[in-house]
Amino acid sequence: MTALLELEDVEARYGPVHVLHGISLAVEEGSVVAVLGPNGAGKTTTLRAVSGTVRRAGRIRFAGRALDRLGPAAVARLGVAHVPEGRGTFSELTVWENLRLGGYTRRGSIQPELERVFTYFPWLSERRRQQAGTLSGGEQQMLALARAFVHRPRLLLLDEPSLGLAPVLVAELFRIVRELNEDEGLTVLVVEQNAHLALQAADAGYVLEAGRVALAGTSAELRADDSVRRSYLGY
Amino acid sequence: MVAAATSRLESLCSRTAVPATSLLLLAGATGLLVGSLRSSIFAQLTVQGLALGSVYGSLALALVLVYRATHVVNFAQGELAMATTYVAWQLIQWGLSYWEAFAVTLAIAFVLGTVLQVVLIRPVQHRSVIAAVIVTVGLFILIDGVVDWVWGSALKFMPSPFGTKTYDVGGVSISRLYPGMFLVVLASVLLVWALFRFTKLGLAMRAAALRPAESALVGVRVDWMLAIGWGLAAVLGAVAGLMAEPSQFVLQPTLMQPILVYAFAAAVLGGLESPAGAVIGGLAIGVSLTLVVQYVHPITSDLQTPVAFAVLVGVLLLKPSGLFGQREVRRV
């Protein structure tokens, strides 16, 4: 198996503030990889470096192509869907329009994708005319995920999907992600505060600290690691 | 959660506000109808006012499209429309028929608007309100200069697009010009509306204007969408210019300057972010200016722009979000 996504020595900063100091990581095709770490470690910025929503330097390769000079729209067109923290739904538009935008890069009809998405989120079908901003927080998170599925990405970047969600919904969300991964081979890079949950769903993980990779390994290895247990799993 | 709650509140507010506005509009329309049935001069003025108002509305819509897309008020929008009208005049001189020239002009306007956004506006878009305003002001002066340089300031005359016949409706004779203007503008506005409402491109343009960052993440080329938005605005402006010309019977470099003020007033009246509001605002301004000048004695046609100015300031002071504006976020 070759890596679908490879980061080599990636740096990023917001204005004068350096956030990433040389991150290297790899995501195998068909795997789910979790990024863990404390607040401010650079987890979100790592995803943003991939999708091109932050200024970055270093080498980023996706499916054999260099991403490090591309802007977000070009990256999205290559088949990367980024569900940002805080959902990023178009709250002024309807549910249907949000989904339609998810399939923006696809030519022709998105009917098959829509039907597939409605099997996971049946309620979306009934509420397609509703304004997205009037959905609850959890529903908007689901909509953001559904929109990413309509995109039919090769790589899904998920940022803090559990933020502000009820535990039942979080479990449901991770179940769906896992299911898509198993059924359709969707590759996922997920940033998650809830390390327990993330390592359950993921095949491998990276632990970031202060903009560097502090630890890397399979989920089992990380779960067994003492420092990870103490800092992130809490036992 | 808070965001969801506020947006819910907003939608509730707008749901209760809309009936009030539509009642107002209904009352206005009824007044016009009753007046028209009782007086043929009133009827003629109403038709004329609606036609002029549609021109103001079209230019106002152009301003709103630009404002929504790039948060820039394009002070050169009127001059751009004036310049494209000169282009049409030139095309007719070269032997095209009126409507051929009309179509070619719209295409040129689209390209012009797009290019201007890419070359001039993109560099200052994120800088400051003043910088963007001044670039459009510079554009205003530049376009004025180019038109003066190429065509001079002598008056030009164009053939009438609708002929000189008049209709007779229940004893009221109405020049073909006004319904013609109204229908052409209405058709263009509806086409633009349909583009935004029903096509994937239109959806992407709306998304890019509303949330550029999120739009890029789904693969929308935001910069291009904003440029196309400027192009469409230039097309609407060109329609406004072309339809304003026959109502003034001559073409001169100052063609659109008063109309720009009426369009500003219309856009503000409708809410600077509301496309429908801009069109309805334009119609309202057109009809009321025409009627006020006729029936309110101290106000003569010399006072039309001051009256529009008063409307503009009045709306800004009393209801800054306009009749159809939904939210007014004031960043301090």
Add this chain to the structure above:
Amino acid sequence: MRHRLPELGSLLAVAVLLSVLPFTLSDYNISLVAQVGIFFVAVLGLNILTGYTGQISIGHGAFMAIGGYTTAVMSRDHDTNLVVTMLMAFAICFVVGLLVGLPALRLSGVYLALATFALAVSVPQLPLKWSKFLGGSGGVQSHRTVTHLWLYGAAWIASAILFALAWLILRGRIGRAFRAARDSEIAAVASGIELPIYKTLAFGISAAYAGVAGALFVMGTNGFAQPSEFGVFLSLQLLVGAAVAGLGSLWGILAGAAFVGLLPTVSGSVPVIGSAHGRNVVFGAAVILVMLLLPEGFAGLLTRLRRLARA
């Protein structure tokens, strides 16, 4: 204190230069430099508003019109001394500026730009309506006219006095309040600054300056006040001048005034485009280029150059 010395030096240099110039220039060129002086006054005033309180105005041509008509009408009806009419223009425009400044309090950014633009278009319409008093489209002819040299002296003496006045106003409490209003309204209110008073005051002062400039402007057009002279274009010129000037340095305002005072006239002689017809091509293109290349105006350029020189 140390950083004030070069400022004093440049003041002196400008003063010496301006008093020598009339002896070396032709009559026509004297009128051009006088024109720059007139714009200096107006741009200085507008700069107080946009630069120090952050309020935008595309309507200051309207105040120039009011000032200009004040001079012309007073001269026509009472043969008032022209210097006195300038003081009247200052006073009347100060009051009108305060009145316009009041509603402007509730507007900001783009909305204020729209409202003031509409003001600029509207005011020149008023003489058409009250044509008996204001002369209609034909305009008002002052009773007296002045020589180019007289105008030169008047414009630059007025500039000097008003520059000193601006300096006095801006260095103290009022200046601090203006800046606070621009930088953060919330902080300004929190620190007990009466924002509405100061913002309105800024509008009044800048309008008064424009009024004086308008009075001088009318003297420069052979004492003739005409609606077409005070069109939108004049307001646009002033705003451009203030933007080119950048934030409040003497050199910046001189540059801004020269830019809008000279360029439209001089660019008529640019080859190829040439002719009076094409002059706005050059002027408009210059405005756009300056905005794209000098984001902080001429004053910003100076700061950058100084930083370069020091490094």
